[in-house]
Amino acid sequence: MFWGLTPALDLQAELKENGKLPEEINILIVGGADCRHVLKTVAQRYRHENIKINFYIIEAVLESVAKQLLLLNVALQPEEELGLVQKTRYFMELYGNMLVRPAVAKxxxxxxxxxxxxxxxxxYMKTIMPFINLDLKYRERDYLENVFKFWCSSDEFDVCDCWDRRMRKTLGIRYDTKMGAFEWDLHMRFHSVGGMQVCTQEYTHWRATGVAFVWLESEVSKSNRSFVSAVIPNGEKFAHCGYLGDMETGPFVTYGLxxxxxxxLRRSNGLNAHRATDVTERNLRQYFYEIQNNEEYVHQKISDINMGHATFVQTELKVIESKEVGEVKKKKSKKCVNLENVEINFMSTSNLKLFRHKENYHNFFNLIYFGSTYLKYFEGDVIEMIASEKGLLLIENQMFVLSHRDKQLEEFGKNMQEKLELIKSKVDIPFDVKKDVYAKFVLKGDF
Structure with a gap:
């Protein structure tokens, strides 16, 4: 819900494998869950020919839209507003930590x-983020407004309590031996499907506390209000359902594998030299630098300490309330980094049905991306109608859903094939539901 369960892709590179690109490409992302593909694609544009890229993003969960707007805003802050290291860590904390530092909460x-x-x-949005277009219904924009108002309100949101209550309900009688259950999920499932970069200490710490990314010099104590779900106005305050996102896999897959x-990625004596946290930070610093400078990134370490072998002391984390975060002065931010020839359009899910009747979207999308949980919105005849000649279709696999075993993966693969039966003109690229992260198909043509 708040992060994807597949690695980030350079979608322009994916299309390039499919032949020569036109001067303008249109990419439809349905249920991507976060902005990882957008960031990586935009960051690595300088490696390919200079063409215009239009992203069309559809999310059924509006909290995900709000979170993506926030993360895009952070990622594209000019260097004089947020330095590279500070920007990266702010992004990581907002992206994957239930608790954040007071400065990040502010x-x-x-x-x-x-x-x-x-x-x-x-x-006003166009003056700050000129590359964003919101093609949403008024009620959806009203809902987003309530979400943002909750983020800056002083309403109670004890994310530690929300996390623990859901953990107790999920684990049941295994709660008293939860650390053993966490290690079992990591070693017997996560590592076996390609998550070897995730270290024991960071995974179990996240499962126990909801805090995925930690550094020696930082201490978290404030609720990350951007993880709230189902915000409903209640007089001058808001009611909500707490945290309803993933509690099994974590935010490590998208940038950290x-x-x-x-x-x-070096390993010695069966242990990682670096954590998935370190890999995530390294990758994000690269993406942010490339977006800002349109040139190759040369990494410079800020610490010589390798945390892959480290063992963390598990402590009980608590939300510390104070007036410090409440007394925030409203400050106008500067215009985001200019994304030349890039547009990001957020659309309503109703458009998936309306595409059939809108001729301007017929033969329009060069790449169509579907999240694994959004196959219920997949209509083969509509997809074939809106895909361009030699268009590429990508469908997420559920390999990193740790509760799934081979049987569930095979059922997912079967369901996916049933959905694809209505598409007549497609070329299947070999796909193993137990090994491949994405299923790929070429529509209306071949290589």
Missing amino acids: YLKMRAYEFVEMITNLD DCEDPEY
Whole structure:
């Protein structure tokens, strides 16, 4: 719900494998869950020919739209506003930690005030994030406004309590031996499907506390209000359902399993030299630098300590309330980094049915991406109608859903094939539901 369960892709590179690209490409992302594919694609544009890229993003869960707007805003802050290291760690904490540092909580509140103004004044949004278009219904924009208002409110949100209550319900009688259950999931499932970069200490710490990314010099104590779900106005305050996102896999898969620098994937004596946290930080610093400078990134270490072998002391984390975060001055942020020839459009899920009747979207999308939990919205005849000649279809596999075993994966593969039966003109690229992260198909043509 708040992060994807597949690694980030450079979608322009995926399309390039399919032949020569036109001067403008249109990419439809349905249920991507976060902005990982957008960030990596935009970051690595300088490696390919300079063409215009239009992203069309559809999410059924509006909290995910709000979170993506926040993360895009953080990722694209100019260097004078947020330095590279600071930006990366702010992004990681907001992205994957239930508890954040007071400075990050204060920053979130400042951005939330601004998003309230943006969502109610799209002209103002264009001055800050000119690459964003919101093609949403008024009720959806109203809901987003309530979400942003909750982020900057002082309403109670004890994320530690929310996390623990859901953990007790999920584990049942195994709760008293939860650390053993966490290690079993890691070693017997996560590592076996490609998650070897995730270390025991960071995974069990996240499962126990909801805090995925930690550093020696930081201490978290404030609720990350961007993880709230189902916000409903209740007078001057808000009611909500707490946290309803993933509690099994974690935010490690998207940026933390692979790296262009082989040093970060080094293992010795069966242990990782670096954590998935370190790989995530290394990759995000690269993406943010490439977006800002349109050139190759040369990594510079900020610490010589390798945390892959470290063992963490498990302590009980608590939310510490104070007036410090409440007293935030509204500050106008600067215009985000200019994304030349890039547009990001957020659309309503109703468009998936309306595409059939909108001729301007017929033969339109060069790449169509479907999240694994969004196959219920998949209509083969509509997909074939809106795909361009030699369009590429990507469907997420559920390999990193740790509760799934071979039987569930085979059922998912069977369900996917049934959905694809209505597409007549497609070329299947070999896909193993137990090994491959994505299923790929070429529509209306072949290589």
